[in-house]
Amino acid sequence: MAAAMELRCWGGDWGLPSVHTDSLVVLAYAKFSGAKLTVSPVDWTWKTLTATVPELVCGDSVVQEPTQILNFLRKRRLNADYELTARQGADTMAYIALLEEKLRPALLHTFWVDAENYSNLTRPWFASRSPFPLNFFVPSRLASVALARILVTKGEGLLHRISEVEGKIYSDAKECLNLLSYRLGTANYFFDNSPTSLDAFVFGFLAPLHKADLASSPLQSHLRQLDNLTRFCDNILAAHFSADKPCPFPPVQETMDANLQKLTQLVNKESNLIEKMDDNLRSSPQHKTHRPDTKASLSSSKSSTPA
Secondary structure (H helix, E strand, O other): OOOOEEEEEOOOEOOEOOOOHHHHHHHHHHHHHOOOEEEEEOOOOOOOOOOOOOEEEEOOEEEEOHHHHHHHHHHOOOOOOOOOOHHHHHHHHHHHHHHHHHHHHHHHHHHHHOHHHHHHHHHHHHHHOOOOOHHHOHHHHHHHHHHHHHHHHOOOOOOOOHHHOHHHHHHHHHHHHHHHHHHHOOOOOOOOOOOOHHHHHHHHHHHHHHHOOOOOOHHHHHHHOOHHHHHHHHHHHHHHOOOOOOOOOOOHHHHHHHHHHHHHHHHHHHHHHHHHHHHHHHHOOOOOOOOOOHHHHHHHHHHOOOO
Protein backbone atom coordinates (compact mmCIF):
# COMPACT_ATOMS: atom_id res chain seq x y z
CA MET A 1 0.00 0.00 0.00
CA ALA A 2 1.37 3.37 -1.03
CA ALA A 3 2.25 5.77 1.77
CA ALA A 4 -0.02 8.76 2.23
CA MET A 5 1.32 12.09 0.99
CA GLU A 6 0.91 15.31 2.93
CA LEU A 7 1.56 18.71 1.38
CA ARG A 8 2.33 21.57 3.75
CA CYS A 9 1.75 24.96 2.18
CA TRP A 10 0.27 28.40 2.70
CA GLY A 11 -3.51 28.34 2.57
CA GLY A 12 -5.91 29.89 0.11
CA ASP A 13 -7.86 33.09 -0.47
CA TRP A 14 -9.01 35.30 -3.36
CA GLY A 15 -10.73 32.26 -4.90
CA LEU A 16 -7.45 30.31 -5.04
CA PRO A 17 -6.51 27.06 -3.27
CA SER A 18 -3.32 28.83 -2.13
CA VAL A 19 -2.06 32.40 -2.44
CA HIS A 20 1.55 31.17 -2.58
CA THR A 21 3.07 30.74 -6.05
CA ASP A 22 5.18 27.64 -5.35
CA SER A 23 2.35 25.99 -3.42
CA LEU A 24 -0.01 26.64 -6.34
CA VAL A 25 2.44 25.01 -8.75
CA VAL A 26 2.48 21.78 -6.72
CA LEU A 27 -1.27 21.79 -6.11
CA ALA A 28 -1.98 22.23 -9.82
CA TYR A 29 0.47 19.52 -10.86
CA ALA A 30 -1.06 17.14 -8.32
CA LYS A 31 -4.45 17.69 -9.93
CA PHE A 32 -3.05 17.20 -13.43
CA SER A 33 -1.21 13.97 -12.53
CA GLY A 34 -3.90 12.48 -10.29
CA ALA A 35 -1.79 12.58 -7.12
CA LYS A 36 -3.76 12.21 -3.91
CA LEU A 37 -2.47 14.77 -1.43
CA THR A 38 -3.57 15.73 2.05
CA VAL A 39 -3.16 19.48 2.15
CA SER A 40 -2.10 20.97 5.49
CA PRO A 41 -1.95 24.77 5.56
CA VAL A 42 0.85 26.07 7.76
CA ASP A 43 0.91 28.94 10.22
CA TRP A 44 4.67 28.79 10.89
CA THR A 45 4.24 27.03 14.23
CA TRP A 46 5.10 23.56 12.91
CA LYS A 47 8.71 24.43 12.11
CA THR A 48 11.31 27.12 12.42
CA LEU A 49 11.00 30.32 10.44
CA THR A 50 13.80 29.20 8.14
CA ALA A 51 11.64 26.37 6.80
CA THR A 52 10.45 26.53 3.22
CA VAL A 53 7.07 25.70 1.77
CA PRO A 54 5.69 23.84 -0.04
CA GLU A 55 6.92 20.68 1.66
CA LEU A 56 5.80 17.17 0.72
CA VAL A 57 5.92 14.47 3.39
CA CYS A 58 5.56 10.84 2.30
CA GLY A 59 6.55 8.22 4.86
CA ASP A 60 10.16 8.91 5.78
CA SER A 61 10.69 11.19 2.76
CA VAL A 62 10.51 14.97 3.06
CA VAL A 63 10.80 16.93 -0.19
CA GLN A 64 10.88 20.70 -0.69
CA GLU A 65 10.89 23.04 -3.68
CA PRO A 66 8.38 22.58 -6.56
CA THR A 67 10.86 21.05 -9.01
CA GLN A 68 11.99 18.44 -6.49
CA ILE A 69 8.42 17.65 -5.47
CA LEU A 70 7.36 17.18 -9.10
CA ASN A 71 10.32 14.86 -9.70
CA PHE A 72 9.34 12.87 -6.60
CA LEU A 73 5.78 12.48 -7.94
CA ARG A 74 7.07 11.41 -11.36
CA LYS A 75 9.11 8.63 -9.73
CA ARG A 76 5.87 7.38 -8.22
CA ARG A 77 4.34 7.21 -11.72
CA LEU A 78 2.38 10.41 -11.23
CA ASN A 79 3.57 12.09 -14.40
CA ALA A 80 1.61 14.77 -16.23
CA ASP A 81 4.37 15.03 -18.88
CA TYR A 82 4.49 11.43 -20.07
CA GLU A 83 3.05 12.28 -23.51
CA LEU A 84 5.47 15.14 -24.22
CA THR A 85 8.06 14.77 -26.94
CA ALA A 86 11.73 15.53 -26.34
CA ARG A 87 11.27 18.91 -28.02
CA GLN A 88 8.29 19.75 -25.84
CA GLY A 89 10.22 18.67 -22.76
CA ALA A 90 13.04 21.04 -23.70
CA ASP A 91 10.54 23.85 -24.29
CA THR A 92 9.05 23.19 -20.86
CA MET A 93 12.42 23.62 -19.18
CA ALA A 94 13.11 26.79 -21.17
CA TYR A 95 9.79 28.42 -20.29
CA ILE A 96 10.11 27.52 -16.59
CA ALA A 97 13.57 29.13 -16.57
CA LEU A 98 12.01 32.18 -18.25
CA LEU A 99 9.38 32.42 -15.52
CA GLU A 100 12.01 32.24 -12.79
CA GLU A 101 14.29 34.83 -14.38
CA LYS A 102 11.82 37.32 -15.82
CA LEU A 103 8.51 37.02 -13.97
CA ARG A 104 9.29 35.98 -10.40
CA PRO A 105 11.26 39.15 -9.50
CA ALA A 106 8.33 41.31 -10.60
CA LEU A 107 5.85 39.20 -8.61
CA LEU A 108 8.02 39.45 -5.50
CA HIS A 109 8.28 43.20 -5.98
CA THR A 110 4.54 43.57 -6.54
CA PHE A 111 3.50 41.72 -3.38
CA TRP A 112 6.42 42.27 -1.00
CA VAL A 113 8.33 45.42 -1.96
CA ASP A 114 5.68 47.77 -3.34
CA ALA A 115 4.80 49.79 -0.23
CA GLU A 116 1.09 50.22 -0.96
CA ASN A 117 0.44 46.56 -1.83
CA TYR A 118 2.51 45.35 1.10
CA SER A 119 0.80 47.52 3.71
CA ASN A 120 -2.75 47.06 2.38
CA LEU A 121 -2.75 43.40 1.30
CA THR A 122 0.32 41.24 1.78
CA ARG A 123 1.34 42.14 5.32
CA PRO A 124 -2.19 42.04 6.82
CA TRP A 125 -2.92 38.71 5.08
CA PHE A 126 0.15 36.88 6.34
CA ALA A 127 0.03 38.54 9.78
CA SER A 128 -3.59 37.47 10.29
CA ARG A 129 -2.62 33.86 9.56
CA SER A 130 0.39 33.76 11.86
CA PRO A 131 0.01 33.25 15.61
CA PHE A 132 1.08 35.85 18.14
CA PRO A 133 3.84 36.97 18.41
CA LEU A 134 5.01 35.68 15.02
CA ASN A 135 2.46 37.89 13.26
CA PHE A 136 4.82 40.81 13.96
CA PHE A 137 7.83 38.99 12.55
CA VAL A 138 6.78 36.71 9.68
CA PRO A 139 5.68 39.34 7.11
CA SER A 140 8.78 41.52 7.57
CA ARG A 141 11.04 38.49 7.31
CA LEU A 142 9.37 37.30 4.11
CA ALA A 143 9.64 40.81 2.68
CA SER A 144 13.39 40.89 3.42
CA VAL A 145 13.86 37.49 1.78
CA ALA A 146 11.90 38.66 -1.28
CA LEU A 147 13.99 41.81 -1.65
CA ALA A 148 17.24 39.86 -1.39
CA ARG A 149 16.03 37.33 -3.94
CA ILE A 150 15.11 40.08 -6.41
CA LEU A 151 18.56 41.64 -6.23
CA VAL A 152 20.33 38.29 -6.53
CA THR A 153 18.15 37.20 -9.47
CA LYS A 154 18.82 40.45 -11.32
CA GLY A 155 22.56 40.09 -10.76
CA GLU A 156 22.80 43.05 -8.41
CA GLY A 157 24.54 43.14 -5.05
CA LEU A 158 22.51 43.34 -1.86
CA LEU A 159 23.82 46.86 -1.25
CA HIS A 160 22.12 48.18 -4.41
CA ARG A 161 18.84 50.05 -4.12
CA ILE A 162 15.75 48.34 -5.47
CA SER A 163 14.82 51.55 -7.33
CA GLU A 164 17.89 51.05 -9.52
CA VAL A 165 16.49 47.81 -10.98
CA GLU A 166 12.74 48.38 -10.64
CA GLY A 167 12.22 49.55 -14.21
CA LYS A 168 14.13 46.59 -15.64
CA ILE A 169 12.16 44.18 -13.46
CA TYR A 170 8.79 45.24 -14.82
CA SER A 171 9.86 45.56 -18.45
CA ASP A 172 11.23 41.99 -18.33
CA ALA A 173 8.03 40.74 -16.69
CA LYS A 174 5.78 42.33 -19.30
CA GLU A 175 7.93 40.85 -22.05
CA CYS A 176 7.58 37.44 -20.40
CA LEU A 177 3.80 37.77 -20.23
CA ASN A 178 3.67 38.72 -23.91
CA LEU A 179 5.73 35.64 -24.84
CA LEU A 180 3.48 33.38 -22.79
CA SER A 181 0.38 34.88 -24.36
CA TYR A 182 1.81 34.40 -27.86
CA ARG A 183 2.81 30.80 -27.10
CA LEU A 184 -0.59 29.89 -25.65
CA GLY A 185 -2.59 31.46 -28.45
CA THR A 186 -6.19 30.22 -28.47
CA ALA A 187 -5.41 26.82 -26.92
CA ASN A 188 -6.59 25.72 -23.49
CA TYR A 189 -3.14 24.49 -22.49
CA PHE A 190 0.41 25.01 -23.72
CA PHE A 191 0.74 21.51 -25.22
CA ASP A 192 -2.32 20.07 -26.94
CA ASN A 193 -5.40 19.49 -24.80
CA SER A 194 -3.82 18.04 -21.66
CA PRO A 195 -2.26 20.10 -18.86
CA THR A 196 1.41 19.48 -18.09
CA SER A 197 4.03 20.76 -15.66
CA LEU A 198 4.44 23.92 -17.73
CA ASP A 199 0.75 24.69 -17.26
CA ALA A 200 1.18 24.12 -13.52
CA PHE A 201 4.08 26.59 -13.34
CA VAL A 202 2.38 29.25 -15.45
CA PHE A 203 -0.82 28.90 -13.42
CA GLY A 204 1.10 29.17 -10.14
CA PHE A 205 2.84 32.34 -11.27
CA LEU A 206 -0.16 34.06 -12.88
CA ALA A 207 -3.14 33.14 -10.70
CA PRO A 208 -2.21 35.24 -7.62
CA LEU A 209 -1.46 38.24 -9.83
CA HIS A 210 -4.78 37.72 -11.63
CA LYS A 211 -6.94 37.27 -8.52
CA ALA A 212 -5.37 39.47 -5.84
CA ASP A 213 -7.03 42.78 -4.99
CA LEU A 214 -3.94 44.90 -5.46
CA ALA A 215 -4.00 48.61 -4.72
CA SER A 216 -1.45 49.42 -7.39
CA SER A 217 0.05 47.11 -9.99
CA PRO A 218 0.96 47.99 -13.57
CA LEU A 219 1.86 44.33 -14.04
CA GLN A 220 -1.64 43.21 -13.05
CA SER A 221 -3.12 45.75 -15.46
CA HIS A 222 -0.90 44.38 -18.23
CA LEU A 223 -1.91 40.79 -17.46
CA ARG A 224 -5.61 41.64 -17.62
CA GLN A 225 -5.10 42.98 -21.12
CA LEU A 226 -3.97 39.50 -22.20
CA ASP A 227 -7.35 37.78 -22.27
CA ASN A 228 -6.03 34.32 -23.14
CA LEU A 229 -3.81 34.21 -20.04
CA THR A 230 -6.56 35.28 -17.64
CA ARG A 231 -8.93 32.81 -19.32
CA PHE A 232 -6.25 30.13 -18.93
CA CYS A 233 -6.20 30.71 -15.13
CA ASP A 234 -9.98 30.79 -14.86
CA ASN A 235 -10.33 27.55 -16.88
CA ILE A 236 -7.89 25.67 -14.63
CA LEU A 237 -9.69 26.89 -11.51
CA ALA A 238 -13.06 25.84 -12.92
CA ALA A 239 -11.90 22.47 -14.28
CA HIS A 240 -9.66 21.31 -11.43
CA PHE A 241 -10.44 23.30 -8.27
CA SER A 242 -14.13 24.13 -8.48
CA ALA A 243 -15.04 21.43 -5.94
CA ASP A 244 -12.28 22.49 -3.56
CA LYS A 245 -12.55 25.14 -0.91
CA PRO A 246 -9.55 27.34 -0.12
CA CYS A 247 -7.40 25.71 2.55
CA PRO A 248 -8.35 27.40 5.83
CA PHE A 249 -5.79 28.43 8.40
CA PRO A 250 -6.08 27.72 12.07
CA PRO A 251 -8.30 30.48 13.52
CA VAL A 252 -5.53 32.38 15.26
CA GLN A 253 -7.76 35.16 16.59
CA GLU A 254 -10.37 32.70 17.85
CA THR A 255 -7.67 30.73 19.65
CA MET A 256 -6.34 33.90 21.26
CA ASP A 257 -9.89 34.88 22.32
CA ALA A 258 -10.46 31.43 23.84
CA ASN A 259 -7.20 31.66 25.79
CA LEU A 260 -8.10 35.14 26.96
CA GLN A 261 -11.49 33.91 28.11
CA LYS A 262 -9.89 31.06 30.10
CA LEU A 263 -7.45 33.51 31.68
CA THR A 264 -10.29 35.86 32.60
CA GLN A 265 -12.21 33.01 34.23
CA LEU A 266 -9.15 31.99 36.21
CA VAL A 267 -8.59 35.56 37.40
CA ASN A 268 -12.25 35.83 38.44
CA LYS A 269 -12.00 32.61 40.46
CA GLU A 270 -8.88 33.84 42.20
CA SER A 271 -10.56 37.18 42.90
CA ASN A 272 -13.63 35.46 44.41
CA LEU A 273 -11.40 33.29 46.58
CA ILE A 274 -9.50 36.32 47.87
CA GLU A 275 -12.79 38.10 48.65
CA LYS A 276 -14.05 35.09 50.64
CA MET A 277 -10.81 34.93 52.61
CA ASP A 278 -11.06 38.63 53.33
CA ASP A 279 -14.69 38.26 54.49
CA ASN A 280 -13.69 35.40 56.79
CA LEU A 281 -10.92 37.46 58.32
CA ARG A 282 -13.26 40.41 58.86
CA SER A 283 -15.95 38.24 60.48
CA SER A 284 -13.56 36.40 62.79
CA PRO A 285 -13.22 37.64 66.50
CA GLN A 286 -10.67 40.36 66.82
CA HIS A 287 -8.34 40.34 69.87
CA LYS A 288 -6.33 43.25 71.04
CA THR A 289 -2.69 42.71 70.95
CA HIS A 290 -1.38 42.40 74.52
CA ARG A 291 1.25 44.97 75.29
CA PRO A 292 3.14 45.06 78.56
CA ASP A 293 2.45 48.03 80.87
CA THR A 294 5.71 49.87 80.62
CA LYS A 295 4.76 52.48 83.28
CA ALA A 296 4.04 49.82 85.88
CA SER A 297 7.24 48.05 85.17
CA LEU A 298 9.19 51.29 85.40
CA SER A 299 7.64 52.21 88.77
CA SER A 300 8.27 48.80 90.17
CA SER A 301 11.85 48.93 89.02
CA LYS A 302 12.31 52.36 90.66
CA SER A 303 10.92 51.13 93.97
CA SER A 304 13.26 48.21 94.02
CA THR A 305 16.31 50.37 93.40
CA PRO A 306 18.31 51.15 96.62
CA ALA A 307 18.50 54.83 97.71
